[in-house]
Amino acid sequence: MYGAYLPKKPRRVLVLGSGALQIGQAGEFDYSGSQAIKAFKEEGIATVLVNPNIATIQTSQGLADKIHLCAVTPDLVERIIQKEEVDAIALSFGGQTALNCGLELSDAGILDRYGVRVLGTPIRAIRDTEDRRLFIDRLDEIGVKTARSRACRTPAEAMQAAREIGFPVMLRGGYALGGKGSGIVENEHALAEAVQRGFAGGVPQVLVEECLRGWKEIEYEVVRDARDGCVTVCNMENLDPMGIHTGESIVVAPSQTLNDHEYQLLRSVALKTVRHLGIVGECNIQYALDPKSADYRVIEVNARLSRSSALASKATGYPLAYVAAKIALGYTMPEIPNAITRRTTAFFEPSLDYLVCKMPRWDLGKFRGASLRIGSEMKSVGEVMAIGRTFPEVIQKAIRMLDIGVKGLDPLAFQLPDLRDQLVNATPFRIFAVARALWEGMSVDEIHDLTRIDRWFLHQIEPIVDMHRELSALRPAPPPPPPRPSQAHAAAHAGAHAPSSSPGASLPATTPSTAPPAPSAPPTLPMQHALPEPRVDDYLGEDTLRRAKQLGLSDRMIGTLTGAPRGSIRRLRKRHGILPHLAQIDTLAAEFPAETNYLYSSYHASATDVPPSWRKKIMVLGSGAYRIGSSVEFDWCCVNAIRAASELGYETIMVNYNPETVSTDYDTCDKLIFDEISFESVLDIYEREQPYGIVVSMGGQVPNNLALRLHEAGARILGTTAASIDAAEDRRKFSDLLDKLGIDQPRWAHVTDVDAALDIVNQIGGFPVLVRPSYVLSGAAMSVAHEPNQLGRILARAKAVGPTHPVVVSKFESHAREVEIDAVADRGEIILSAISEHIEDAGVHSGDATLVLPPQSLYIATLRRVRRIAQQIARALSITGPFNIQFLAKLNAVKVIECNLRASRSFPFVSKVTGVNFVAEATRRMLGVARKVDSPGLDLDYVAVKAPMFSFSRLTGADPMLGVEMSSTGEVGCFGDDLHEALLHALLATGFRFPQKGVLLSLGPLQDKYWFADEARVIAEHLKLPIYATPGTAEALRSLGIACTSLAKQGDEGETAMQALDEGKVDLVINVPVEYDQFGRPDGYLIRRRAVDLGVPLFTDLQLARAIIEALRSKRSQDLKVIAYDEYLARSPVALT
């Protein structure tokens, strides 16, 4: 059936996905798209999904009827509309990508031509919200205030507008996602520069707006049905006031500092606006609210599901995307049941009896040259959400959830040399600067003046800082100060290593600081000298401990502050019965009984709402915040593990805290515990729920790291034993194992003394070497050193080198192939396996590499060896469950680089490509169920390519060069009849466009210049594109008789590469750096950066560039076929599971 307010039931709906994860557009759209498909499916409507993001739940079998793993571009989508004969399209579930594609399809008349209806919010309303000028006019019609704003199409217009409005002004680009190209501009000079960058970046118009810096930033999520029923589901308040993008802000829900008048005023304006615009479904409205009056401005309306709506869904339990999909089908809200209570309907506004805090997770340290400043452009790569009953409880949880190596809102966690600057100019560390300022006695008023953060939040942080003081003071007779030379070293150098691109900002110390302001204050490192007496039980009272827990301090933080040995706080806490209780998220503050399984823990709760069941159950630990290196792929693994266990009759408990995920959808599991994945909280849950065992191998490194301690605390780890996991994680143990098994590995050694480093490098075979510090805290950790000076610089950056902080150096192999095996084993016997190869040479991080499955260029002997080694290791470690091994292959020699006894990033890819669910099989094996499985192995009649998605354009100044550190933010997986087709599909899905104007070549090493000769000839002779080349490259090409235009070096006479780029002569840049040189050459950096800023496709790896030119030679854009995923699989000899 379908709703009464839709004239005709659609037969086949096309759902547009959001593609690869990138900054500003992440996992939340997997959640919203999955919900929408589920909602359509329930109505018996067929769904066709276009989304190249192969690691998502929505592209899994059993959800959409047809899946097209290809780019969400008008060109391809039109062909899919034709092929699949859809009669309706849903645009609001795939972020800005889907919305933009939908607008283009509509503009081109394609939707009309094929009779495709737009479900939900009509195109006209979308356009009204997307075009600033229209938007402001529409809101003016109903007297709703917007920021004074002028749309400008030239730099001169922008300057004029800014002068009229008055500096500072806010500058925005139209049709942007995540605030790209927006910022506060203080003066004319800065405006000229920013406008130049905006227009050059292809933005058709810029908006010059009244600057509302310091105003409160408030958002409402609004739902409206076709019958004009309208509710606001949630409001949210940003801790960071206007001026910092909401995606970069710490956000709380519900709002905390608004009184009822303000709350209702903004709510009423939201309803009025949404009704006037004619939204049908869900939207988000953002406000600036004057902190000194009830004056407001509407900042923007997003006429689609957004990051905020995913957050609001998780914060309230109201399934916004699902309801929006039902509304798009013509239902009214009272006709849609409330899935949480199962007694009420979707027409209501959730009442919260808890609060949530969202914090962004940044990985700016991973990008060389990237500014640490945060502002009106989004740079964060993930987020966490903490649920609790007080602000201190949620902010401390949220900070720990970020997994950045701190134990909470510790005022001494980071080196913050220029505190005032840290407060004024926001960086990811500002919240720590606030705590530090309070610790040092700065007044709330002064902090408020510097940060414009509402005093309410500052007052709420005070008791946390006070508790740190109180606990430090409890500690009996201070021991003699322990000698900590390595720490002093860190302190002395931290300031010197502030990145030059962000004056005044400082790097976080990778080790906690040592300089407490008060003489009585303790250092914050866990004490290496445990105090023998007196026992903590004697001086830490029950009341203080309870207050500390209610303020959100972790056991470890309390232990550190009070000098108590590890484990003792937990023991003491349990003795006093101080335990967190689980409370329900029930959407109506316990007013009605609710059957919800959605839970959080709090030390303010006195009872648990839902007692543990008696069923046999398992607990799956999620992946936590998305970050570089851990993203939606692990969520796919967790959800599939849950499903597999559920099919075997187990009750399933999911523990995760990432609001962008499907695993934190309460529909996914029997019990969702939205909480920390730490030793402390997992063990608390384990002891309460008494599951049969814990799955730590599906959520990536976060849960994997807990295996050993949980095992030691008596928890049952399912599958491979904790001891085996440790044997693979511990470099020394694993290396010994390989030696024992006679398996080759790159030579390596520990460096504990900087002076001995050169000797050690010589012992392992000389340069180049890979250098890896032992403690890795979301910073640029690994590097390749090619010569002694470089090694020296890298070691200096590693800061703390010593016996307790050894640095690993290993022999770096140049021009080797990299091969991976993803596999499932049962008691040491491999059950399933898939071998993929990288297109790039070894040295590019496997997460940034382009993967090919089945491999297209490996020797049979290499494949055999890889399989044999994997089997040997599986037996030796008696693996039961998922694992992944990475190999170097050079000629026929195979060396093991790394082994992870958990599901890897590529598990969804290999599962979908082979048509065999590796995660489900691994889960069954871990639960002792052995069924016969058929694996196609390499016998596939198609080729799939997994390609990385980069977000360099959002990271001002970052060098878009690939190296041993991962820097991609997402990935796609596409299919083709051959490597060429699959590769081109994958590249299109990551923003590549077929070059039509010219190709810029800048090939560093001499041999690369010659290796690329054939491809250069293809560019000139087959593709018939002009080649522009940097001087050295031009010379080499000419000597080979390849025509090209030589460009001048920066500063020399003649046309430079930058000019060629700026003038739009070039639409493909191939820039291969001299070596994987961390310090780069200025010219190369400028070319790479400019290409990224202008949105010109850039490739920095020679092998990948060669593969692309080969592919371009064999396929033109119109040769690419659109073939659904199931059609490919049907060619495979293996039945689907």
Next chain:
Amino acid sequence: MADSPAALINPYRMKLVLEDGTTLAGTSFGAPRAVTGEVVFNTGMTGYVETLTDPSYRGQILTLTYPLVGSYGVPAPRAPGSIAAPYEADRIQVQGLIVQSYVERYSHHAAVRSLGAWLTSEGIPAITGIDTRALTRKLREAGTMKGWLLPDGHDLDRTSAHAVDMKEEVFRAVAPAAPILYEGGKLRVLLVDVGAKDNIVRSLLERGATVDRVPWHAPLAERAALADGILISNGPGDPKDLGPLVAQIRALLAHYTRPIFGICMGNQILALAAGGDTFKLPYGHRGVNQPVQDLLTRRCYVTSQNHGYAVRNDSLPADWEPWFVNINDGTNEGIRSRVRPFFSVQFHPEASPGPQDASYLFDDFLRLCGAMSNHADTPRGAP
């Protein structure tokens, strides 16, 4: 305990005792005074100033389910005689307040004092540190209960007799002692005050009416004749305790030709006067997110509510019909006469606190008052 030296009494310790024997310990942040009353809960996330001064809460101990209370402080007291927002009455109406986490350090441009300071200045006790979710679940499962707030040094037996219990005097206490006339525009509305929130008056004045606010126990017939319409307000407690008012309204219904509009308690009074019946809900509706549906137009609204009693739909006489229904539990949210311009709603169109979705009802009421005033001899249907 009362004989113990004063030094042993901690003025900050307080406990909540429920009639089923449950005792919960917390910390006082209001007046150190013992009180008793029906313990009820409200699920609104903002609006404590409005809620605490809502006369419908008279005699009750209020539990707020949102855990942080006090965040935006309290604005300056209003001048005597003023009916300015956000206050809904001249003083705090609740017997006592129960919260999870009281926020003393407020932050708001309009605030001049903390919630605790305000409560203390008005002699109202308040307790923090209570798991209000667990308490709410108990109240939901066991029905509303009588409870006591006891400061340190008081015990239940000795003080329950002395604890202030408002039950008897509640209706007299909430209505003004004498009629008050608020001069506005041409249309004159007789507001029958059973504990009216000031925002009802403000809502009428904003729309250009003159408001004759009279206590429910005053003779109404004469004043009704002068008015263009009657509005029966909200109020605390059981409508069946207001027999004299029901009788007066019943008399008016027999011959009155102009609009009569009821809000909350007014809905129940109108139902009883028309011959219908009311009953006590297990735990009432108290919050700002209550969904209701207009049975005629099928439109839905999110409303502010605060009531423990409801009209029994099947008790309505033949010439009356249900108007609104609560989407959550199907209970009555409004009634209307099929033949006369008499209608009422169980929810609060004046909101404060809460969403203003239903404020159009004041427009409709006054439009009808105007229409009937000009054509008093040609009765029209309700809006």
